[in-house]
Amino acid sequence: MRRAVHDVVIAGAGPVGLFLACELGLAGCSVLVLERDPEPHSPWKAMPLGMRGLSVTSVEAFYRRGLLQPLLTASGGTDDLGADPDADEPPPPRGVGHFAGMMLDPAKVDAGALPFRLPGPVTQGVMTSLEAVGTVLAERAAELGVEIKRGLGVSAVTQDADGVLVRAGDHEYAARWLVGCDGGRSTVRGLAGFGFAGTEPQFTGYLMLATVADPDQLNPGFNLTPTGMYLRMAVPGHLGVLDFDGGAFDRSRPPTREHLQTVLRRVSGTGVTVSDVRFASTFTDRAMQATTYRRGRVLLAGDAAHIHSPLGAQGLNLGLGDALNLGWKLAATVHGHAPDGLLDTYTSERHPIGAAALDWTRAQAAAMRPDPHSQAVQALIRDLIGTRDVTTYVYGKLSGSAIRYDLGSDQPLVGRNAPEFRLRDGTRLGDLLRDGHGAVLDFSPGRSLAEPARRWKSRLRYAAGPARNDLGLGAVLVRPDGTVAWVGDRDPGRVTFERAASRWFGTPANGAAR
Incomplete structure (x- = not known):
C-alpha cells in the first residue's frame, strides 16, 4: 500500500458526505471528497423536487456548528424559528408531520412530556432543499480546506492494515480511511464487500412535476384511497403517488405520461388529465441496511448504509445523524487519541437507530396497503393519533427527540441529545x-x-x-x-x-x- 496522501477520502458530495467532510475538516483532518456527478446543481436537488424537511435535532446540529443562519438564508425561509431567548419554556411545535399519510395536529403535542427540553435558538424543524443544504455545506467545507473533486466516481477499492487505495476515473487516491456516502446504490458498499439485508418493496412510488388540466379533482395534501395514496403538493403539478404493485414498475422502464396518468387516475379515483411532464421518477419502499457500518478501513454513512421509503422524511435526517456521530470519532482515530473501541461505537450506536427508522417506514407502508386488513389498522391508527399521547409519541420520533444511545447508564439524560443549557452569564x-x-x-x-x-x-x-x-x-x-x-x-x-x-x-x- 502506498503512503497515505489524505487522512480520509469520502465518496459522495451529497449532504451526508459534505457534513462529514466539514466535521473532519473542523478537526484538522486532510479530507478529499470524490463525487461522480460533474455538477452540483440539478432539478432534483432544487425546489420543489428537492424539498426536504430537517428535524429539530438536525437543525440544532447546524446551529451548533455555526451554520444555522446560512442554512435559513439558503432555504429562503423565515429566520423566525419560534425562539425566545428570555423564555422559561420552549414553545410548542408548529408542525408535527404525518404517519402513513395521516396528518397530526400540533396542538395535541404535550410539550411537557417531551424529554429534557429547554428554550434555545432552535425549537422547530426547517423546510429546505437538497441544493440549499449542499450549498451551505460545500462552502463551509471549502473554508475548512476540504478538497472536492467532481465527475469522479469510485470504481475500485483496495485496503490493507495501513490504508485504502481508491480508484476514480484515471486516478488513484491513497488515504488512511474511506467513507462511502455515495447513496442507496453505493459503489463503495459493493466493492468493500458489505452485507446488505432487508425487505422487498410493497409499492412503486412516483414523483412528478407536470401540468394537470383539472387539478381541483385532486384534494390537497396526503390522500389515502382504497387503491393507494396520492399527494398533491403546494406547487401546481407537483404530485406524488403510491401504487401497491409490489414495486414491479420501479426501474423497469421510464414512466411515460400515459402511464403516470393511468396510475394517478386509478389511485385517486378521478378522471384527471396529465400533460407536459417536465420531470418524473420512481422509487419504492425497499428497506435494506448494511449488516455493519465498518469493514476494516472502510465505513458507510447515509443511504449507502441504509435505504427505505421517504415516508416520514427520515432519510436525510438519519444520514446527517450518521455523519455527526462518525465525524468526531474518526477524527480522534486519525489523530491517535481515540480510546480503544471508539470507532466501533459508530456501528453499535447508529445501526439500531437505522434499523428503527426502517421499521418506522415499514409500519407506514403496512398501514397504507389497499386491503381490508390494512384498512382496519389504518382506521385504528386514525383514532389513536387523535389523542395527545400518540401525537406526542409520533412527534418525538419525527423530531429526533426520542433518539437515545445505550451508553450503559440508567441516568435518563445520558445518551440523549443535550438540552440547550444556558448559563446565567449568557453562555450557551x-x-x-x-x-x-x-x-x-x-x-x-x-x-x-x-x-x-x-x-x-x-x-x-x-x-x-x-x-x-x-x-x-x-x-x-x-x-x-x-x-x-x-x-x-x-x-x-x-x-x-x-x-x-x-x-x-x-x-x-x-x-x-x-
Whole structure:
C-alpha cells in the first residue's frame, strides 16, 4: 500500500458526505471528497423536487456548528424559528408531520412530556432543499480546506492494515480511511464487500412535476384511497403517488405520461388529465441496511448504509445523524487519541437507530396497503393519533427527540441529545460546541470539575456557573455530537467524571487519568 496522501477520502458530495467532510475538516483532518456527478446543481436537488424537511435535532446540529443562519438564508425561509431567548419554556411545535399519510395536529403535542427540553435558538424543524443544504455545506467545507473533486466516481477499492487505495476515473487516491456516502446504490458498499439485508418493496412510488388540466379533482395534501395514496403538493403539478404493485414498475422502464396518468387516475379515483411532464421518477419502499457500518478501513454513512421509503422524511435526517456521530470519532482515530473501541461505537450506536427508522417506514407502508386488513389498522391508527399521547409519541420520533444511545447508564439524560443549557452569564452549550470539541458544563457551587477538565483542555471546552435551568443537575459532559455522555449530581464526583472523559476522549494530554 502506498503512503497515505489524505487522512480520509469520502465518496459522495451529497449532504451526508459534505457534513462529514466539514466535521473532519473542523478537526484538522486532510479530507478529499470524490463525487461522480460533474455538477452540483440539478432539478432534483432544487425546489420543489428537492424539498426536504430537517428535524429539530438536525437543525440544532447546524446551529451548533455555526451554520444555522446560512442554512435559513439558503432555504429562503423565515429566520423566525419560534425562539425566545428570555423564555422559561420552549414553545410548542408548529408542525408535527404525518404517519402513513395521516396528518397530526400540533396542538395535541404535550410539550411537557417531551424529554429534557429547554428554550434555545432552535425549537422547530426547517423546510429546505437538497441544493440549499449542499450549498451551505460545500462552502463551509471549502473554508475548512476540504478538497472536492467532481465527475469522479469510485470504481475500485483496495485496503490493507495501513490504508485504502481508491480508484476514480484515471486516478488513484491513497488515504488512511474511506467513507462511502455515495447513496442507496453505493459503489463503495459493493466493492468493500458489505452485507446488505432487508425487505422487498410493497409499492412503486412516483414523483412528478407536470401540468394537470383539472387539478381541483385532486384534494390537497396526503390522500389515502382504497387503491393507494396520492399527494398533491403546494406547487401546481407537483404530485406524488403510491401504487401497491409490489414495486414491479420501479426501474423497469421510464414512466411515460400515459402511464403516470393511468396510475394517478386509478389511485385517486378521478378522471384527471396529465400533460407536459417536465420531470418524473420512481422509487419504492425497499428497506435494506448494511449488516455493519465498518469493514476494516472502510465505513458507510447515509443511504449507502441504509435505504427505505421517504415516508416520514427520515432519510436525510438519519444520514446527517450518521455523519455527526462518525465525524468526531474518526477524527480522534486519525489523530491517535481515540480510546480503544471508539470507532466501533459508530456501528453499535447508529445501526439500531437505522434499523428503527426502517421499521418506522415499514409500519407506514403496512398501514397504507389497499386491503381490508390494512384498512382496519389504518382506521385504528386514525383514532389513536387523535389523542395527545400518540401525537406526542409520533412527534418525538419525527423530531429526533426520542433518539437515545445505550451508553450503559440508567441516568435518563445520558445518551440523549443535550438540552440547550444556558448559563446565567449568557453562555450557551451551542457556543461551546461550535469548534467540534466536547463540553463540560459545571453547575456545582464549588466548581469541582475545573481542575480535572483542564487535563482534557485540547478536546473539551469547560464552562462553569449557575444555569437558568440546570434540570437539577450538578454537571454535564457532552460529546462533540451533542450527546450527553455523563451527568453529575449537585456534588459531582471527580472520579466518575474522569472515567467518563477517558472513555470518550482518551488519555488526557498531560498524563493518565486517575
